[in-house]
Every structure is written in structure tokens, then in C-alpha cells.
Amino acid sequence: MSKAEFLQELEKRLHVLNEKERQDVLEEYAQHIDLKIANGMSEEEAVKDFGSIEELIAELLDAYSINAAYVSGGSQEQKADGDREKKLYQNVRKAVNETAEKAGQAAQSAGKAAERAGTRLWQLIRHFFLFWWNLACAAWERICRLVRRLTGRPSAEEAQSEQYQQREEEREKMREEKYERREKRREERRRRYEEGLEQRRERQAARMAGTQGRSWLRRFWDGCVRITWLCAVFCIKGALLLCAAPFLVFGLFSLFGTGMVAVLIAQGYPVVGIGVAALGLVLCTLGTVGILLSWVFTGKKKRENKQGYREEETK
Amino acid sequence: MNPQFKKGVLEMVVLVAVSRKDMYGYELVAEVSRVIDVNEGTIYPLLKRLTNEHYFETYLRESSEGPPRKYYHLTAAGVLYRETLVGEWHGFWKKVNDFLEENSNE
Numbered sequence: 001m002s003k004a005e006f007l008q009e010l011e012k013r014l015h016v017l018n019e020k021e022r023q024d025v026l027e028e029y030a031q032h033i034d035l036k037i038a039n040g041m042s043e044e045e046a047v048k049d050f051g052s053i054e055e056l057i058a059e060l061l062d063a064y065s066i067n068a069a070y071v072s073g074g075s076q077e078q079k080a081d082g083d084r085e086k087k088l089y090q091n092v093r094k095a096v097n098e099t100a101e102k103a104g105q106a107a108q109s110a111g112k113a114a115e116r117a118g119t120r121l122w123q124l125i126r127h128f129f130l131f132w133w134n135l136a137c138a139a140w141e142r143i144c145r146l147v148r149r150l151t152g153r154p155s156a157e158e159a160q161s162e163q164y165q166q167r168e169e170e171r172e173k174m175r176e177e178k179y180e181r182r183e184k185r186r187e188e189r190r191r192r193y194e195e196g197l198e199q200r201r202e203r204q205a206a207r208m209a210g211t212q213g214r215s216w217l218r219r220f221w222d223g224c225v226r227i228t229w230l231c232a233v234f235c236i237k238g239a240l241l242l243c244a245a246p247f248l249v250f251g252l253f254s255l256f257g258t259g260m261v262a263v264l265i266a267q268g269y270p271v272v273g274i275g276v277a278a279l280g281l282v283l284c285t286l287g288t289v290g291i292l293l294s295w296v297f298t299g300k301k302k303r304e305n306k307q308g309y310r311e312e313e314t315k
Numbered sequence: 316m317n318p319q320f321k322k323g324v325l326e327m328v329v330l331v332a333v334s335r336k337d338m339y340g341y342e343l344v345a346e347v348s349r350v351i352d353v354n355e356g357t358i359y360p361l362l363k364r365l366t367n368e369h370y371f372e373t374y375l376r377e378s379s380e381g382p383p384r385k386y387y388h389l390t391a392a393g394v395l396y397r398e399t400l401v402g403e404w405h406g407f408w409k410k411v412n413d414f415l416e417e418n419s420n421e
Contacts, residue, residue, distance in 0.1 A: 024385075025359070025363070027385075028340050028359055028385065029356075029359065031340070031341070031381075031382065031384065031385075032340055032341050032344070032355070032359075034381065035341045036341075038380075038381075049354070049355045049356070050354060050355055050356030051354035051355075051356045051357065055354075055356075055357075056354075056356045056357070056360065059356075059357055059360035059361075060359070060360045060363065062360065062364070063360045063361070063363040063364035063367060064363070064367065
């Protein structure tokens with residue numbers, strides 16, 4: 001017997017144990033066989049060393065306090081008893097099944113017959129009812145016709161059709177009137193729109209002419225003002241420059257004087273006071289010239305700044 | 316040897332073997348086979364029974380040579396049981412031996 005066969009047989013015979021225990025036993029034996037094979041034995045020899053499998057199983061079941069005879073199926077007599085019981089049970093089951101089947105078929109046929117009978121009855125009742133109803137309706141109609149003929153009144157259908165025609169004619173008339181009114185209104189609107197358009201065009205043309213004239217005037221006036229302003233600025237700046245010139249000359253002379261005094265001081269002459277005064281003059285004149293020149297050239301810088309600001313605002 | 320003799324002492328031999336050190340199944344079979352020659356297959360049912368009766372407890376230990384092995388360890392109840400069996404054995408052996416000596420002299 002090979003290892004697989006041995007383990008398979010063991011598993012089959014230990015079916016009464018729970019899964020965990022059974023697997024535990026099988027793993028132990030499998031490991032034992034593997035260790036024996038690792039030591040040089042063959043599978044068959046390793047399995048043979050376990051001895052009789054029947055005894056093994058009996059001892060294993062005994063370890064779990066399970067009667068091996070009960071698990072294996074018992075003795076021959078018990079087996080025969082079991083077979084008889086099984087057969088009896090099968091016969092009884094078969095008989096019960098057949099009886100139940102026949103009863104089911106009978107019930108099914110009875111049900112179908114009842115259904116047919118019920119359908120037939122319903123059809124009879126329906127026909128009976130419809131027959132009398134139609135008869136009653138026909139009789140009533142005849143009576144109504146007779147009465148109308150005797151009294152001279154038109155029938156409901158006739159009356160209905162005349163009224164219906166009248167109503168239709170009125171409706172048609174109203175529809176036509178509505179349509180005419182709508183058309184008139186549309187015409188009116190179109191005429192007014194065209195008139196309004198014409199007027200708007202005229203007004204626009206007049207406005208444009210006026211605007212153009214005004215812009216020309218404005219431009220002329222702006223030009224004049226600008227020229228005047230430029231002339232004034234030119235005159236003022238020219239005057240400032242003229243004022244600055246003598247100061248500049250005086251400053252230059254002061255500078256020359258300061259240089260001379262410095263030389264005298266260097267040579268040891270006591271002219272320090274004069275030297276300081278001369279230096280002060282130089283600085284004053286230069287400062288005055290600087291102020292005057294800044295008045296002359298500031299306007300350009302302001303204009304450049306203004307232009308820069310305007311460009312930033314437009315962005 | 317008479318199988319009934321072997322059957323009688325097997326349980327005690329297994330308990331004594333495991334009391335020295337924890338062993339796994341194959342090792343225990345080899346150890347017991349040194350003392351008495353038994354079917355290897357009968358050791359496992361015995362181990363199962365002794366485990367179910369709480370004389371042994373088992374644990375798995377990793378092995379470098381293959382899958383983890385299940386080791387058997389003697390519990391306190393197992394120790395007591397072993398002591399009882401060994402004591403009974405000594406008493407039994409002495410009585411039987413004495414009886415045999417008496418009868419062999421005659």
C-alpha cells in the first residue's frame with residue numbers, strides 16, 4: 001500500500017471523528033512516513049511497519065472512546081438487519097410516493113373539471129344578462145321615438161346636431177375676427193416702428209453733426225490755450241535763465257577768489273576768515289543757480305511723470 | 316516477546332520517555348523501539364489517548380528539515396500518572412519475580 005492509499009483509507013475509516021482531529025492524525029502519520037522515507041525506506045515499507053490498518057483504526061477510535069464495531073457497521077447479523085430495514089423503508093417510501101402521486105393527479109383532474117364548469121356557468125349568466133339588457137334598451141328606445149313623434153319634438157340627436165352646427169359657426173366667426181384683429185395690430189406696430197426708425201435716424205444725424213462741430217471748436221480752443229501757455233512758460237523760463245546767468249558768473253568769480261585765498265592760507269597768510277567767507281559765497285551762488293535751473297527744467301520732468309501716470313491708468 | 320507483556324508496559328515506557336525530554340512522534344517511536352519492539356502504528360493511538368486524557372499536551376516547533384513537528388510534553392497529571400505506573404510496576408515486578416524464584420527453587 002502506498003502512502004496516499006494508506007492515508008486515504010485512514011481518512012475514510014476515521015470519518016466519525018471531527019475534521020480537526022482527523023487532519024491531526026493524518027498529518028502525524030504522513031510526517032512519520034516522510035521521515036522514514038528520508039531515512040532510506042520506501043513508501044510501502046514505511047506503511048507496512050504500521051501493521052494492520054484495521055487494528056490501527058480500532059486503536060485510534062478506542063483512543064477517542066468510540067466503538068469501532070459501530071463505526072465499521074457491526075457484525076453480519078446487524079448488517080442483515082440493517083439491509084432488511086433499509087428495504088422495508090424503501091418499499092414504504094415507494095408506496096407513499098405512488099399514493100401521493102395518484103392523489104395529486106386526482107385532485108388536478110377535479111380542479112380542471114371545476115374550472116371548466118365555472119367558466120361555462122359564467123358564460124351562461126353573462127349571456128342571460130346581456131340578452132335582457134339589450135331587450136330593455138331596444139324597448140326604451142322605441143317608446144322614446146313614439147313619444148317624440150306624438151309630441152312633435154326633434155330627437156336628441158337631431159337637436160344636438162343643430163346646436164352643434166350653430167356652435168361651430170359661431171366659433172368659426174370668432175376665430176376669423178380674432179385673426180383680423182391680430183393682423184391689424186401687427187400692421188399698426190410695423191408702421192409705428194418704421195416711423196420711429198426714421199425719426200431716430202434723423203436725430204442721430206443731427207447729433208453727429210453737432211458733435212463734430214463741437215469737437216472742432218474744442219480742439220481749436222485747446223490749441224490756443226496750449227500755445228498761450230507754452231509762450232508764458234517760455235518767457236518765465238527765459239527770465240529765470242537770465243537771472244541765473246549773473247549768479248553763475250558771480251559764483252565762478254567767487255570760486256576763483258576762494259582758490260586764491262586757499263593758496264594764501266597755504267603760504268601762511270592769516271586769511272582764513274576771508275577764505276571761509278569766500279567759500280560761503282561760492283556755495284550760496286551755486287545753490288541759487290541750482291534752484292533757478294531746477295525751476296527751468298522741472299516742468300519737463302513733471303510732464304514725463306504725468307504721461308507715465310496716464311499710460312498706467314489706461315492700462 | 317509476548318504481545319500482552321508489551322502492551323502492558325508500553326504506556327509506562329512512553330510516559331517515562333517523554334518525561335526526560337519533549338519528543339515528537341517519530342523520535343518517540345525510535346526511543347520506545349529501543350526498549351520494546353512494537354508496531355509503530357500503535358504508538359500514535361496511544362499518544363492520542365494520553366493526550367485526550369490530559370497526560371500530554373502538544374505544541375508545534377519549527378524544524379529546519381521540513382514542516383513543523385508536533386512535540387509531546389508531559390503535564391502535571393501525566394507526571395503523577397507516570398509515578399503511579401512506575402510504582403505499580405516495581406511492586407508488580409517484585410512480586411512476580413519473588414514468585415518465580417520461589418517456584419524455580421522448588
